[in-house]
Amino acid sequence: MNPALSIGAIVAVVVVTAVIGVWGLRISRTTSDFFVASRTVRPVWNASAISGEYLSAGTFLGLSGLVLLSGSDAFWFPIGYAAGYLLVLMLVAAPLRRSGAYTIPDFIQARLDSVLARRLTSALVLIIGWLYIVPQLHGAALALGVVADIPPWVGATTVAVVVGGSVAAGGMRSITFVQAFLFWLKFAALAVPAIFLTLTLSGVEPTIDPELVFPQNAGPAGLDAYATTSLLVALLLGTVGLPHVLVRFYTSPTGASARWTTVGVIILISGFYVASSTIGLIARIAAPDLAAPGVADTVALQLPSRLLPGPVGDLLTALVVAGALAAFLGTSSGLIVSLSSAVSQDLFHGTVRSFRWAALFCTAVPLVVALATAPQGLVTSVGTVFVFAASALSPIILLGIWWRRLTARGAVAGMLVGALSCAAALLASAAVGPSAGWLSSALAQPGLWTIGAATLTTVAVSLVDGRTPVSTDRVLARLHQPERSRARAGASD
Amino acid sequence: MTPEAAHPSPEAADARRAGARPPRERVTSVDVAAPRTEPIARPARWEVDEAEALFTRTLMRAHGRLALLCLLTFAVALLVVTVGMSALPQLQAMTIGGVPVSWLVHAYGFYPLMIGWAVAYAVASRRLERRFRQLVEHE
Numbered sequence A: 001m002n003p004a005l006s007i008g009a010i011v012a013v014v015v016v017t018a019v020i021g022v023w024g025l026r027i028s029r030t031t032s033d034f035f036v037a038s039r040t041v042r043p044v045w046n047a048s049a050i051s052g053e054y055l056s057a058g059t060f061l062g063l064s065g066l067v068l069l070s071g072s073d074a075f076w077f078p079i080g081y082a083a084g085y086l087l088v089l090m091l092v093a094a095p096l097r098r099s100g101a102y103t104i105p106d107f108i109q110a111r112l113d114s115v116l117a118r119r120l121t122s123a124l125v126l127i128i129g130w131l132y133i134v135p136q137l138h139g140a141a142l143a144l145g146v147v148a149d150i151p152p153w154v155g156a157t158t159v160a161v162v163v164g165g166s167v168a169a170g171g172m173r174s175i176t177f178v179q180a181f182l183f184w185l186k187f188a189a190l191a192v193p194a195i196f197l198t199l200t201l202s203g204v205e206p207t208i209d210p211e212l213v214f215p216q217n218a219g220p221a222g223l224d225a226y227a228t229t230s231l232l233v234a235l236l237l238g239t240v241g242l243p244h245v246l247v248r249f250y251t252s253p254t255g256a257s258a259r260w261t262t263v264g265v266i267i268l269i270s271g272f273y274v275a276s277s278t279i280g281l282i283a284r285i286a287a288p289d290l291a292a293p294g295v296a297d298t299v300a301l302q303l304p305s306r307l308l309p310g311p312v313g314d315l316l317t318a319l320v321v322a323g324a325l326a327a328f329l330g331t332s333s334g335l336i337v338s339l340s341s342a343v344s345q346d347l348f349h350g351t352v353r354s355f356r357w358a359a360l361f362c363t364a365v366p367l368v369v370a371l372a373t374a375p376q377g378l379v380t381s382v383g384t385v386f387v388f389a390a391s392a393l394s395p396i397i398l399l400g401i402w403w404r405r406l407t408a409r410g411a412v413a414g415m416l417v418g419a420l421s422c423a424a425a426l427l428a429s430a431a432v433g434p435s436a437g438w439l440s441s442a443l444a445q446p447g448l449w450t451i452g453a454a455t456l457t458t459v460a461v462s463l464v465d466g467r468t469p470v471s472t473d474r475v476l477a478r479l480h481q482p483e484r485s486r487a488r489a490g491a492s493d
Numbered sequence B: 001m002t003p004e005a006a007h008p009s010p011e012a013a014d015a016r017r018a019g020a021r022p023p024r025e026r027v028t029s030v031d032v033a034a035p036r037t038e039p040i041a042r043p044a045r046w047e048v049d050e051a052e053a054l055f056t057r058t059l060m061r062a063h064g065r066l067a068l069l070c071l072l073t074f075a076v077a078l079l080v081v082t083v084g085m086s087a088l089p090q091l092q093a094m095t096i097g098g099v100p101v102s103w104l105v106h107a108y109g110f111y112p113l114m115i116g117w118a119v120a121y122a123v124a125s126r127r128l129e130r131r132f133r134q135l136v137e138h139e
Helices: A003-026 A031-039 A043-054 A057-070 A072-099 A104-112 A115-148 A152-203 A225-241 A243-251 A255-286 A296-307 A311-348 A352-372 A378-392 A394-402 A408-432 A438-444 A447-465 A472-480 A483-491 B010-017 B050-087 B089-093 B101-108 B110-138
Strands: none
Touching (some): A003 A115, A003 A311, A043 A255, A043 A311, A057 A255, A057 A296, A057 A311, A057 A378, A072 A104, A072 A225, A072 A255, A072 A378, A072 A394, A104 A311, A104 A394, A115 A152, A115 A296, A115 A311, A115 A352, A115 A378, A115 A408, A225 A243, A225 A394, A225 A438, A311 A352, A378 A408, A378 A447, A394 A408, A394 A447, A472 B050, B050 B101, B050 B110, B101 B110
């Protein structure tokens, strides 16, 4: 492959991102622009931006790697990521938009009228965000290493600097435009090569043996019911608990438009996952030799030049590299926007200057972690973050919207039980290893029981506590009533 | 000539330059706490009257029922496709372009389901809210 072309693609993406960021800054007029883009983003743009933020290195590079490595089990990840938005649509999107809060901690405080619950939520949001950014930086290091033999720290640092800088400069308004652009870049960067490679493969005589390339025990027939269910539940609920997913709904004008935005997101990310899964299937046919941990995640970058030697392959590689970079930039900048909002609102009363310092701080910590650790499988690292978010935050958010008797103590207890049991299970899983039968399975995929434990704790403690906030009725009315009828109710005050 | 041009104050000049849009606010120099445009933490009054609380509760229940119905039917659909693709050996044996159909179903089959359910839910919930809105306006 041709490193000059790929490096050119990287530079082009960074420059375009910076230009859109600066252009967005010029029209970023008010403090409200800065934090929530003044809540005027249209559904199509908002859906592109949400998708741009959501599709990370995990599915851009990691999915095809995991399909190659472990078989059709890998498809559960994108299915769970996309179906998570179905849950968001049905249970969360409109009420959270109507809550009028900026961040998840804002929402929790407003609902429960408790500073302690707010602080705990902020801490969890920060942990989840950082855990999510680390694999993005690892992916950047991996991708740049493949295309141009660049040392890993250069790739990770480049992405961190671009993201931290552009977020600190432009805030939410400019990031919305950047994200929307990055989504379409990512989509094109997988869909175009997928089409080219499929045409190339269908042109040659099928010399592959389906039994060998797609063995039955690596396919849907070799399904583990507990692990699959637990993973799917965790991925679905995890989407609800991700900090950068929810903050996006605050930028929709109304609850109803937040709902249609979510429908748009499901359509867009489904399209992306279809392209990404296609690359995974092609990888099994064309690059079985790359099926080794650590190397497998680079397969999407290597396929074009393998199947199409010459300038076409080089151009396609450059496109994939650009898309991969877009994946790292998109997810990490979205995360850093929401983390910085949370940090600046919590510690510095939400001024713009504190937002900028928070952005730099929130970028530096995961960069240090990424430089100090070795990359694991990208899609499973991201999956782990979903399990943690699903255990720690999702039960509280869902109960906060739908259950009137939730109390602050119940929420705090539930968050602690969910976060600690999930963290303990994942650490124990590393210690126990895969050979201890059902125990290994329960520890490696703890979602089903940790989410259950968090929910039960929250409900039990809330019922025993019984001190529901006095504002509960008021807040729930606000969350669930359509905007126009609320204006009417307000007028009759 | 616009009315602003007759009074050449800095604000007016800004407004004119911006056309119909609000005057530009220099966010870096005016570094005050971000105003929460829609404050929720401190509502004007804590008590809501009986009728409004009942209205909210009914609306919540209706929406909750709709969401549960959609989620349960979606779960059933998911289960049917999953069991179908993993339990039917014919799908593993049949291939399209060298790829077993069961793999193709796993890779592509679930997304149309999600899109279908998402659109159906969004339409149904819009109808629900419209009905509730009419209820309020009739009172």
